[in-house]
Amino acid sequence: MIFFFGTRSSKIKERRLKRTTCSYCQSQDSFTVNTYGTYFHLFWIPLFPLFKKHIAECNHCKKSFSFAEFTPQMLKSLEVENNINPAKRPIWQGCGCLILTVFFLIVFSISLYGVYTRSGDSSNVIKVDPRKELLDADFKKMTQLLQRGKDSISISLKTCVDYNIVSGLETENISYFTRQNEDKLLVLLKIKDIKKVKAEFRKDILDIVEDCIFQLDKNKIFNELYIGVEGKWNTVLIRTPTQEDISGRFADKYKLLSFYGNDSLKQSKTKQPDTLKIE
Numbered sequence: 001m002i003f004f005f006g007t008r009s010s011k012i013k014e015r016r017l018k019r020t021t022c023s024y025c026q027s028q029d030s031f032t033v034n035t036y037g038t039y040f041h042l043f044w045i046p047l048f049p050l051f052k053k054h055i056a057e058c059n060h061c062k063k064s065f066s067f068a069e070f071t072p073q074m075l076k077s078l079e080v081e082n083n084i085n086p087a088k089r090p091i092w093q094g095c096g097c098l099i100l101t102v103f104f105l106i107v108f109s110i111s112l113y114g115v116y117t118r119s120g121d122s123s124n125v126i127k128v129d130p131r132k133e134l135l136d137a138d139f140k141k142m143t144q145l146l147q148r149g150k151d152s153i154s155i156s157l158k159t160c161v162d163y164n165i166v167s168g169l170e171t172e173n174i175s176y177f178t179r180q181n182e183d184k185l186l187v188l189l190k191i192k193d194i195k196k197v198k199a200e201f202r203k204d205i206l207d208i209v210e211d212c213i214f215q216l217d218k219n220k221i222f223n224e225l226y227i228g229v230e231g232k233w234n235t236v237l238i239r240t241p242t243q244e245d246i247s248g249r250f251a252d253k254y255k256l257l258s259f260y261g262n263d264s265l266k267q268s269k270t271k272q273p274d275t276l277k278i279e
């Protein structure tokens with residue numbers, strides 16, 4: 001992410017310096033001093049004020065003087081002006097700070113509330129079903145570059161799917177991953193151009209995969225088949241021995257979790273049946 005930040009300044013006051021003489025053109029009382037408020041900004045939102053800058057200009061000869069060039073006479077006149085008519089910063093120069101403070105207060109209160117409502121927990125460890133991590137990791141392993149030694153089921157499956165697939169899909173763009181767990185088989189497909197198939201026809205892909213596995217599994221090793229199909233952005237189809245999501249648009253990929261076994265906490269008698277502490 002690119003951050004735009006830095007300092008900016010804006011004019012906050014214009015005053016005349018009385019009882020001064022221009023060292024350049026010797027004009028009397030000819031100085032106008034502009035005071036600028038410098039502030040720190042993030043994405044052009046003023047966060048907090050920094051310093052003030054004074055620049056004097058002689059109205060007669062137009063020479064300008066930075067603060068460092070002010071004569072003692074000018075400094076004194078400015079001091080008098082500051083007492084009579086001080087250059088106050090507008091509130092907006094620090095408004096980002098206020099916004100940030102409010103934002104952090106809100107975030108802090110929410111997290112405090114979260115801690116408070118979870119105070120019944122015996123520990124503060126974030127509890128996640130470890131099977132979700134396994135599934136997420138397997139989803140990332142889908143690849144178009146199948147290697148014979150690594151995932152030979154995917155290779156045979158791809159040959160079969162390529163032959164049977166619904167027309168319109170580029171078979172070269174389909175990624176595969178399979179995993180065996182005793183008599184269970186997990187088959188994951190990623191079809192980036194799934195949009196080319198109308199949602200109501202997408203479930204045909206599940207049937208093709210099922211038929212292909214049935215043909216390939218000559219020794220009848222696999223009793224349970226878990227199929228997940230991912231589109232470009234999300235999971236679109238799920239079929240397991242007990243559940244399915246076949247609308248073709250959105251599917252809950254965590255329905256595949258039972259492939260990895262039962263939720264160990266559901267079996268044990270813990271207070272929180274849906275979660276498991278990760279060691």
Ligand SMILES: [Zn+2]
Pocket residue numbers: 022023024025026027030058059060061062063
């Ligand atoms: Zn002058």
